[in-house]
Amino acid sequence: MSGPSPSFPESARVALANTQLRRNMGYATQTIRAKRALVVDELPDWEELRETGRAIKESVLRHLDEHLEALEQSVTRAGGQVHWARDADEANRIIAGIVSGHGATEIAKVKSITSDEIKLNEALAARGIEAIETDLAELIIQLDGDESSHFLVPAIHRNRAEIREIFLEHLDVDELSDDPRELAEAARLHLREKFLSARVGVSGANFAIAETGSVLVVESEGNGRMCTTLPPVLISLMGIEKVLPTFQDLEVFLQLLPRSSTGERMNPYTSVWTGTSEGDGPQEFHLVLLDNGRTAVLRDEIGRQTLNCIRCSACLNVCPVYSRTGGHAYNSVYPGPIGAILTPQLVGIHAAESLPYASTLCGACYEVCPVKINIPEVLVHLRGKVVRHKQAEHSGWRARLDPEAAAMAAMARVFSSRARYERAQRLARLGQAPLARRGPISHLPGGLMSGWTAMRDLKALPQRTFREWWVERDGSRADA
Amino acid sequence: MRVALFITCFNDTLFPDTGRAVVRLLERLGHEVEFPLDQTCCGQMHFNTGYQVEAIPLARRFVRTFAGYDAIVSPSGSCAAMVRDYYGRLGEIAVEEQGDTALAEQVAQVAPRVFELSELLVGQLGVEDVGAYYPHRVTYHPTCHSLRLLKVGEAPLKLLRAVRGIDLVELPEAEECCGFGGTFAIKNADTSMAMLSDKLRHVLDTRAEVCTAGDNSCLMHIGGALSRQRSGVRTVHLAEILAATEDDARV
Ligand code: SF4
Numbered sequence: 001m002s003g004p005s006p007s008f009p010e011s012a013r014v015a016l017a018n019t020q021l022r023r024n025m026g027y028a029t030q031t032i033r034a035k036r037a038l039v040v041d042e043l044p045d046w047e048e049l050r051e052t053g054r055a056i057k058e059s060v061l062r063h064l065d066e067h068l069e070a071l072e073q074s075v076t077r078a079g080g081q082v083h084w085a086r087d088a089d090e091a092n093r094i095i096a097g098i099v100s101g102h103g104a105t106e107i108a109k110v111k112s113i114t115s116d117e118i119k120l121n122e123a124l125a126a127r128g129i130e131a132i133e134t135d136l137a138e139l140i141i142q143l144d145g146d147e148s149s150h151f152l153v154p155a156i157h158r159n160r161a162e163i164r165e166i167f168l169e170h171l172d173v174d175e176l177s178d179d180p181r182e183l184a185e186a187a188r189l190h191l192r193e194k195f196l197s198a199r200v201g202v203s204g205a206n207f208a209i210a211e212t213g214s215v216l217v218v219e220s221e222g223n224g225r226m227c228t229t230l231p232p233v234l235i236s237l238m239g240i241e242k243v244l245p246t247f248q249d250l251e252v253f254l255q256l257l258p259r260s261s262t263g264e265r266m267n268p269y270t271s272v273w274t275g276t277s278e279g280d281g282p283q284e285f286h287l288v289l290l291d292n293g294r295t296a297v298l299r300d301e302i303g304r305q306t307l308n309c310i311r312c313s314a315c316l317n318v319c320p321v322y323s324r325t326g327g328h329a330y331n332s333v334y335p336g337p338i339g340a341i342l343t344p345q346l347v348g349i350h351a352a353e354s355l356p357y358a359s360t361l362c363g364a365c366y367e368v369c370p371v372k373i374n375i376p377e378v379l380v381h382l383r384g385k386v387v388r389h390k391q392a393e394h395s396g397w398r399a400r401l402d403p404e405a406a407a408m409a410a411m412a413r414v415f416s417s418r419a420r421y422e423r424a425q426r427l428a429r430l431g432q433a434p435l436a437r438r439g440p441i442s443h444l445p446g447g448l449m450s451g452w453t454a455m456r457d458l459k460a461l462p463q464r465t466f467r468e469w470w471v472e473r474d475g476s477r478a479d480a
Numbered sequence: 481m482r483v484a485l486f487i488t489c490f491n492d493t494l495f496p497d498t499g500r501a502v503v504r505l506l507e508r509l510g511h512e513v514e515f516p517l518d519q520t521c522c523g524q525m526h527f528n529t530g531y532q533v534e535a536i537p538l539a540r541r542f543v544r545t546f547a548g549y550d551a552i553v554s555p556s557g558s559c560a561a562m563v564r565d566y567y568g569r570l571g572e573i574a575v576e577e578q579g580d581t582a583l584a585e586q587v588a589q590v591a592p593r594v595f596e597l598s599e600l601l602v603g604q605l606g607v608e609d610v611g612a613y614y615p616h617r618v619t620y621h622p623t624c625h626s627l628r629l630l631k632v633g634e635a636p637l638k639l640l641r642a643v644r645g646i647d648l649v650e651l652p653e654a655e656e657c658c659g660f661g662g663t664f665a666i667k668n669a670d671t672s673m674a675m676l677s678d679k680l681r682h683v684l685d686t687r688a689e690v691c692t693a694g695d696n697s698c699l700m701h702i703g704g705a706l707s708r709q710r711s712g713v714r715t716v717h718l719a720e721i722l723a724a725t726e727d728d729a730r731v
Binding site: 008009012013016022320321324325356357358359360361362363364366367377380382383384385386387388404408409411412414415416417418421425428440442451452454455456457458459461462464465466467468469470471 | 487489491492493494495496497499500503515517518520521523525526527528529530531532533534535537538541566569624625627628629655656657659660661662663664665666667668669670671672673674675676700701703704705707708
């Protein structure tokens, strides 16, 4: 894909009109919200856990370089190889190099959003290597040529009937009902062959432990376990912020993550491996550590907390915006509230200007985030950067032509003096006279505010402001 | 207690009845209310839209105007939250961008004394029964900023439950945002409307005749659509319900 991606409002408009998507999203997010609430409520120390999770992440990020070097040593000691990738291109080159080095043209992949971030599948395809997605939802997406709209449930925007259609079209099956078990079985048969034939497996990583060099993948279906154990060569791609100092830290994160993400007390499969072991599992292990903008995020004192994220997706599920528009409207690998703060920081604020505004700042995301990322705070901080960026780009007359900037400047001026403010109140009352002759205003002429009256009446300004009433009352009290 | 009313520019201009209700209510409870006329706008819209530097002079103006009061009360959860929760950040920006440390110091003095109306009544003054009478079927929408920033909790409901004659009904999915979000309603008008549609459906499901909240901005958004649909449901600020008495009903 090329060219600038459409803005959030443009894409949201399209998504919101899709009634099937609205129904699928509404149903799925409500269900998972309820499940999460149930298992979180049963932990009396949930708030302490969140705080501990946040504190561990904060201290990791403060000494990230040390933890990463320790990780490299531990992995190497355990028989693995560590590669450092500054950006997506470098990571893709490293991974493709390893795959080609083994003469493989096919890899079996576990769902990994980090690999989506670097567009690994496309990069491999360009070098003649086919990446087979083995996660059920990811497979659905891949078969249909669609894109993921959620980290954990990439096909959250699809329902069973739609999935059945996709399988009938792309898998080697003649008959299929929309029973989830039958659908899963069809996928399983298709994938089993792939696991056995692939010579290289590629995974992401939920955590890596600096102390021991162990890497963890947390999943529901067991396909991840197959990918990380069956092929003789394993490559794991991981953002540098995923490192944890000690194995014991997992005690905290393995309580926070499954409850926040799938609403389960524990996820069905947790695979942990440490380098290689002779005669058991892959005999060659590569860990690719990806920066791709993360160290720049670290430099921003407010933005930095974004790197606490453990990709649980709780913030997506509770978000009133995401749960209506779905993930595609964000035009970003990372959708929802976390996407709205992470993407602009990774790709540059100018390339994702509308994302920090894709929120009402209602705070539902912050309330559930297991590592306490104050998403509204970061959103507002990034909005500040968007505005500064625009102001720097359009100086002089062009800045004055931006209707929003002009309105904000005018209002700041009005509010800076009592006299100007009171005069503006009087003028506004005069100005609305032609619009408000018969009660509430139901249509505003074009411009900034016309979006308001598409669905709502606008209350007409009352005859007297509060302060006029107060001054009058005060005057009459003083006279009495 | 020297209580200053922070009316907010929005209520001052568009909802003077809410301000009058706050004055009437607090005076009825035996408190003296002052209204510093130098107040204008707290800067919330500028701050939330990304014009933080532009909001700094407004914060300076606020702390100057409201210095010296025991309590500052506002009938707006979001503006109260702006001052109490975000002025600290403006203080930091003033240091970073302008080397000015005075704002941060003044904010530390003034901001903790800002309360949303229900917080002042229940939390500070310790009253729940304010002697109100309001014979209507009412549902309450907890606005996001009062719920998640100020954490007013049950305070508004405690006040409403003590109102005589009221038929208070629970709003389904009450804690879901109504979709206002300040400039969000304009920048993301479609998403805002999608959220509003669901909120309206829940309000109508209660068969209430009045939808109340502690913030006229969200109420204007909800009420604007209820009015457009000629739904027969109106929005009324919490202060106006609490200020109403049997005497009003007789007139
Ligand atoms: S920001 Fe928090 S809630 Fe959202 S995915 Fe990351 S860890 Fe989960």
